[in-house]
Structure formats: structure tokens, C-alpha cells
Amino acid sequence: MxxxxxxxxxxxxxxxxxxxxxxxxxxxxxxxxxxxxxxxxxxxxxxxxxxxxxxxxxxxxxxxxxxxxxxxxxxxxxxxxxxxxxxxxxxxxxxxxxxxxxxxxxxxxxxxxxxxxxxxxxxxxxxxxxxxVGVDALDPNLDGDRFGALLGQSRSPIKSRLLNQRLVSGLGNIYADEALFYAGVDPIRRASTLEGRWEGLLESVRGVLTEAIRHRGTTFSTYRDGQGCEGGNRQHLSVYGRVGQACPRCAALIQRSVLGGRGTHYCPSCQN
Ligand SMILES: [Zn+2]
CATH class of the missing domain: 3.20.190.10 (MutM-like, N-terminal)
Structure with missing residues (x-):
């Protein structure tokens, strides 16, 4: 998507x-x-x-x-x-x-x-x-405190909070998984337990989004840009679509589970 x-x-x-x-x-x-x-x-x-x-x-x-x-x-x-x-x-x-x-x-x-x-x-x-549609994830006025205030008032898994477009908008399944990996956060961790980690998670969100824009988006099958060209970001993904492959950080095998009906990719060893 x-x-x-x-x-x-x-x-x-x-x-x-x-x-x-x-x-x-x-x-x-x-x-x-x-x-x-x-x-x-x-x-x-x-x-x-x-x-x-x-x-x-x-x-x-x-x-x-x-x-x-x-x-x-x-x-x-x-x-x-x-x-x-x-x-x-x-x-x-x-x-x-x-x-x-x-x-x-x-x-x-x-x-x-x-x-x-x-x-x-x-x-x-x-x-x-x-x-x-809530504040855009790349809005320069969004900081760690506000990010935590928007997402942290819930016992739902942090990944579900990241996907909720009314809170912070722009992330879907691919970049939510990638951002959680970079931040070292377990996707099923309750949002209310992330005290002290919001700044780092927001930085990871911005990092994966900015890199993906630089590579003109991710194409798995249908996505094309305004001239009909595929995006080049797929080969830069760390966990999404890489189940069974080695984690680029700790070499454990990337796993996939289903969370809220969405396939979720993560490293069982270095995300907690
Ligand atoms: Zn790992």
C-alpha cells in the first residue's frame, strides 16, 4: 500500500x-x-x-x-x-x-x-x-514529547498505535515494522510502557521515511511513481519481507507474526 x-x-x-x-x-x-x-x-x-x-x-x-x-x-x-x-x-x-x-x-x-x-x-x-488524519510523521513541529503524548495513552501494542492514522499519519505496515526495528522496540510492547523511548522511536520513524523517500519508495508489486517507474527502497528494508533471513544487527533470524490482522516482521532477539 x-x-x-x-x-x-x-x-x-x-x-x-x-x-x-x-x-x-x-x-x-x-x-x-x-x-x-x-x-x-x-x-x-x-x-x-x-x-x-x-x-x-x-x-x-x-x-x-x-x-x-x-x-x-x-x-x-x-x-x-x-x-x-x-x-x-x-x-x-x-x-x-x-x-x-x-x-x-x-x-x-x-x-x-x-x-x-x-x-x-x-x-x-x-x-x-x-x-x-493526524499530524504528519514528518511534520517538523512533532517532537518526542508530543509523539509520546499522542501514542502513549493506551495499553494497545505500539505497532497498532503507529498504524492509527488519526494519531500520527503516514506509516503503514512496511515502515511501522522498519521503524520499530531501528528503535529496537518489540511491536507488541504496550504503548503505555515506552516511557523514555519516544524520542528514539520518532527518530527511527523519520529515519526510515526519509531514506525511503530518497530511494523513491518501496515497490513489491503494484506501486509506481508519477512516471510509472518502480521505487528502489525494497533492497534497503531490514525486516519487512525478510522472514527467515539474518537480522542485520544481531544475526538472529527475522520472524513474522500476525498482529491486528497485519503481518509483522521483527527480530526476536534485539527488539524488546
Ligand atoms: Zn536482531
């Missing part, structure tokens, strides 16, 4: 092609992924608008249009958005949104496993997310 680094990579790779472009035609072929404001029509809302900026909060791509309007786009399990300098590009039954840009080609949103979401924002594209 596209997590913070993949959405950030999409944002960066799409920006030069989309910024300033005027949307000449729009096709929204799956209404069930749209969250539309009352009295609005997605085509009327979009066509004729200029793209004035691309932003990101957590795992949402924020497409800003003129007059403070826009769309907040979530990629679900396998979504991506690709710019094609020349139409038509890849338009198949999994392509749910197509925008034709005046003189600037076409952009297609494709999600083979259909859990993506397009949220219409008639006034303020980051505000439209409200409290469903």
Missing part, C-alpha cells in the same frame, strides 16, 4: 507536469470512490480549473485547484497516479479517474484493488481531512 514515502514520491514526480496545468476534460468512472460535497458535481467542480499545487498529508495526496478548492486523494491498497505526456496512456477497467490537461498530456488514477478515495474539498484541501 502506498505509505508516506510513496505518496511523497508521487507528489514530487507529478509536480513538474501538473503544476499550472488547466484541466480540460475529466472522467470519474467509479462514483463509489468519490466523497462529494452536497450539491456538487465532480465534473463541473473540476473541469476548467487550474492545478495550483500538490501537497501531502499522511498518505493523502492533496491536489489543489484554484479558488482554494481541490481533491484529497487516497491510494488505498494499490492505487497510483501516472502522468502521460501524450494521451491516451493506460486506461483500463482499473483506471477510475482521467484528467486531460490543456497541452500537458493526461493524468490517470488507477487502483486495481478498489479501496482508494477521492474527497472533494470545496474550501481548503488539507482542512477537508479534518480529524481523520
Amino acid at each position: 502506498p505509505e508516506l514515502p510513496e505518496v511523497e514520491t508521487l507528489k514530487r514526480s507529478l509536480t513538474p507536469h501538473l503544476l499550472g496545468a488547466v484541466i480540460m476534460e475529466a472522467r470519474f468512472s467509479r462514483r463509489d470512490i468519490l466523497e462529494i460535497s452536497p450539491g456538487e458535481d465532480p465534473n463541473r467542480f473540476t473541469v476548467g480549473s487550474q492545478i495550483t499545487g500538490l501537497g501531502r498529508k499522511g498518505k493523502y495526496l492533496l491536489v489543489e485547484l484554484d479558488h482554494r478548492r481541490g481533491w484529497a486523494v487516497h491510494f488505498g491498497m494499490s492505487g497510483t497516479m501516472i502522468h502521460y505526456p501524450e494521451a491516451p496512456g493506460l486506461v483500463d477497467q482499473h483506471t477510475h479517474v482521467v484528467w486531460d490537461l490543456r497541452g500537458r498530456g493526461r493524468v490517470c488514477y488507477r487502483a486495481p484493488r478498489r479501496f482508494g478515495r477521492w474527497i472533494m474539498a470545496p474550501s481548503g484541501v488539507s482542512e477537508v481531512l479534518g480529524d481523520r
Whole structure:
């Protein structure tokens, strides 16, 4: 699933092609992924608008249009958005949104496993997310104390707290496992028992996210950037997808268990 680094990579790779472009035609072929404001029509809302900026909060791509309007786009399990300098590009039954840009080609949103979401924002594209998306994990105003205050008020496993997008946003299964490994924290440890370790965990979260952005995201199967290229971060993962291999820190074998329905990868020896 596209997590913070993949959405950030999409944002960066799409920006030069989309910024300033005027949307000449729009096709929204799956209404069930749209969250539309009352009295609005997605085509009327979009066509004729200029793209004035691309932003990101957590795992949402924020497409800003003129007059403070826009769309907040979530990629679900396998979504991506690709710019094609020349139409038509890849338009198949999994392509749910197509925008034709005046003189600037076409952009297609494709999600083979259909859990993506397009949220219409008639006034303020980051505000439209409200409290469903908490502070971004890379927000410079987030510090260890605040991180601990947000996540630590619970006896749930720390990994479940990291995945809760309403608390701190951007981490999914891959980077939660990686961050816990770097911090030496056992994924099932109760969040309320991490006193004194929040600063270190936040540093690990930022470290794995920043490195993954530098490698343009992680591709296992479907993820592609805005030009259709795979990310290069997979070979830099330490525990995720490495079950049975040696821990890069202590050489014990990486294990996998299931926590809250999600496969969880960790070193049984040096994470506690
Ligand atoms: Zn280890």
C-alpha cells in the first residue's frame, strides 16, 4: 500500500507536469470512490480549473485547484497516479479517474484493488481531512514529547498505535515494522510502557521515511511513481519481507507474526 514515502514520491514526480496545468476534460468512472460535497458535481467542480499545487498529508495526496478548492486523494491498497505526456496512456477497467490537461498530456488514477478515495474539498484541501488524519510523521513541529503524548495513552501494542492514522499519519505496515526495528522496540510492547523511548522511536520513524523517500519508495508489486517507474527502497528494508533471513544487527533470524490482522516482521532477539 502506498505509505508516506510513496505518496511523497508521487507528489514530487507529478509536480513538474501538473503544476499550472488547466484541466480540460475529466472522467470519474467509479462514483463509489468519490466523497462529494452536497450539491456538487465532480465534473463541473473540476473541469476548467487550474492545478495550483500538490501537497501531502499522511498518505493523502492533496491536489489543489484554484479558488482554494481541490481533491484529497487516497491510494488505498494499490492505487497510483501516472502522468502521460501524450494521451491516451493506460486506461483500463482499473483506471477510475482521467484528467486531460490543456497541452500537458493526461493524468490517470488507477487502483486495481478498489479501496482508494477521492474527497472533494470545496474550501481548503488539507482542512477537508479534518480529524481523520493526524499530524504528519514528518511534520517538523512533532517532537518526542508530543509523539509520546499522542501514542502513549493506551495499553494497545505500539505497532497498532503507529498504524492509527488519526494519531500520527503516514506509516503503514512496511515502515511501522522498519521503524520499530531501528528503535529496537518489540511491536507488541504496550504503548503505555515506552516511557523514555519516544524520542528514539520518532527518530527511527523519520529515519526510515526519509531514506525511503530518497530511494523513491518501496515497490513489491503494484506501486509506481508519477512516471510509472518502480521505487528502489525494497533492497534497503531490514525486516519487512525478510522472514527467515539474518537480522542485520544481531544475526538472529527475522520472524513474522500476525498482529491486528497485519503481518509483522521483527527480530526476536534485539527488539524488546
Ligand atoms: Zn536482531
